[in-house]
Amino acid sequence: KSARPNPPGPTLFSCKVKEAEPEQENDDFTLLKSLAEGQRSKETNETPVRESLEKEPYFPDESDSTKNRRLVEDYDSTKMENGKYQDDPESFRQVDGTPLTAEDIVQKIATKIYEEDDRGVFDRIVSKLLRLGLITDSQADSLEYEVAEALQDLITKNAKNNEIEDLGEDYPVTRGDQDDQNPDAKGEEEERKDGLQDLQYFPNFYRLLKSLDSEQDAQERETLITIMKTLIDFVKMMVKYGTITPEEGVSYLENLDAMIALQTKNKLGKTLGIPGIIPPTGKTPEDDDNTKAEAAKMQKEYENLKDSTKEEAPSTETRDHPGKSEIYLEAIRKNIEWLKKHNKDEGKDDYDLSKLRDFMDQQVDSYIDKGIIEKGEGETIKRIYGSL
């Protein structure tokens, strides 16, 4: 760019030279200048090489790997053996006409539930019994507890005979409910240790149980434990039969624990919450996860049953805006799921929940300040994040 112009002759700066003629000096300066300009104009008429669009790197293909569903290869033939009753399982007499004992009923119900993989069986039967006036509400409660026990036994028995797919190291096979049978027989501490071993992987549920330590709560505690264990076993069964993948099972159970935390918080930690925020039951194109539908069904049914026996103060937040909380919860859940999957695909470490929570809290506050969301909405969002 700075090529030296060829000097035409002795030309000088006016300020430096005393002797130069003004006229000549001007001419030469102009000449120099034009030479310099000539150089420059050559350089500006360039035709640029076509450059390709600068592409920012973006993430590699993130399409959902097909969720591997196992074939029902290991169909459990022992099921047939256990569940063979010739009479109608929902009638209340044996074949020979003698009335069924309470224990018979419990066994029949448990077996039916096991065979059909459907807890709804219990509800159908119990509501029939209640309608017919054959049992009272509190008897229905005990019945539930006993059916759960019997179911446990069935599952354990069959688990011993067949290979049950582990959900991973986190969820060992439950070894039956020997701990729950006689709540008064052992010392409190021992009992707790045994009964709650399997549940240590549900920190929020565990905490809830710990808070129910009074005499009156004992029954409720036991029932909760049984229900939880039943749910775990259901999930295990579904994994075993290939209805869901182990990952889905784990994810479902993790969500369940989170849900419990949320409900517990809503109720100030004492009683299990009423349905206000339940996992979405509708199938969206995104998640073909029927475990959630199952779980939500079960939870709802449980809570319906509970409602008739216990009075509970409704959470005002969920009463006023049940739709909003649900929608927000669903949205947050989708984000977390995406983050988990996205980081896994990228080979990164698992996302940092506390960082995300802090960031979202900050954003929520900022949005409240700017009038973008209401304070109540903000609280809801923070609460959802806080419970994760």
Next chain:
Amino acid sequence: RGGRSGTELRKALVSVWLQCPSITRIYTVGESFEGRELLVLEMSDNPGTHEAGEPEFKYIGNMHGNEAVGRELIVYLAQYLCNQYQQGNESIIDLIHTTRIHLMPSMNPDGFEKAASQSGELKDWFVGRSNAQGVDLNRNFPDLDRIVYGNEKEGGANNHLLNNMKKAVDENTKLAPETKAVIRWIMEIPFVLSANLHGGDVVANYPYDETRSGSTHEYSASPDDVIFKSLAKSYSQFNPVMSDPQRAPCRKNDDDTSFTDGITNGGAWYSVPGGMQDFNYLSSNCFEITLELSCDKFPAEDTLKTYWEENRNSLVNYIEQVHRGVKGFVRDLQGGAIFNASISVEGIDHDITTAKDGDYWRLLAAGNYKVSAYAPGYLTVIKKVAVPYSPAIRVDFELESLVERKEEEKEELMDWWKMMSETLNF
């Protein structure tokens, strides 16, 4: 009636943000007359910031409160983009990573509430159209068309005609708060491409809206008539109703003679002074068109799904149009950005300017062009470019300042004098 309420609108936007917080942000550009926030959901890989070289895009709906389809479609679009992003849709991911997309479902929430609260099947054609003060927001913008038409005849600037923001906007009592908020928004963010969504007909309308002669119907081409037609067509071609040549007019006596291929020049259809579309083009670098999306201004709820299906591909494809023409950076010789440099295209009497990072985006249809960059105090540089339909061609400019040139000349002379004096033993 079809459409979410204000709280439901906000709920929908917040849900998208909660689902996709890493690529979205909600902000407000101001308040309506009755104090409702004019909410915007922005989507990009770095929400909240302008990334150098990344073009900015906006959709604005419901500036006429009783024209509700656009409002709903923008919300559907936000949900769609978020869902598709998370599901690994590569072209959507690419779009969000290379564009900053701003979505304003409702510019006139007050009008919408009024229109929505009407009972019965048939809504009045006009109730809720204007804002709470009775101002038609699409006639409320400073009329820059008149100024540019004058400049065409007598000489003068061909771009950025809004002078004296203070007088023309801040202290202008004739402007509605919604209008002011949007003007400030346009001035603050270097938008490149935009569309505003209406109802009452089905067509993609492009500048100029106001006729040159002042008559009610007259084709009024802008200097960028060619690219505008292309942009409008890029929308209409994916909307089966809009592009249907056999489509009957919305109402029996409607005059749609100006419509071809689902597009129309604004003035040819009917003259609109003070509209937002032309204001964008004449006050900023943003090219905006007007989309009329439904014969029925406020259709029933169960029809919204159909409107979404009809418009989804168009809405996405139109955003992608922002990546056309020429784009790049204007810098000085030290690599520093030159803000407000002018980019001129030979044969098109409309210049655009660089944003704060020296970045620019000049939408152009396919063809060969001479593009020049100019800034006061600098020497103009001209480059020849062959532009395809898409994607945009990168053309950077390094401008030498006049001062630098003078310094250089001085230096050359000094060198020469030194050489001479040494040779001649001065």
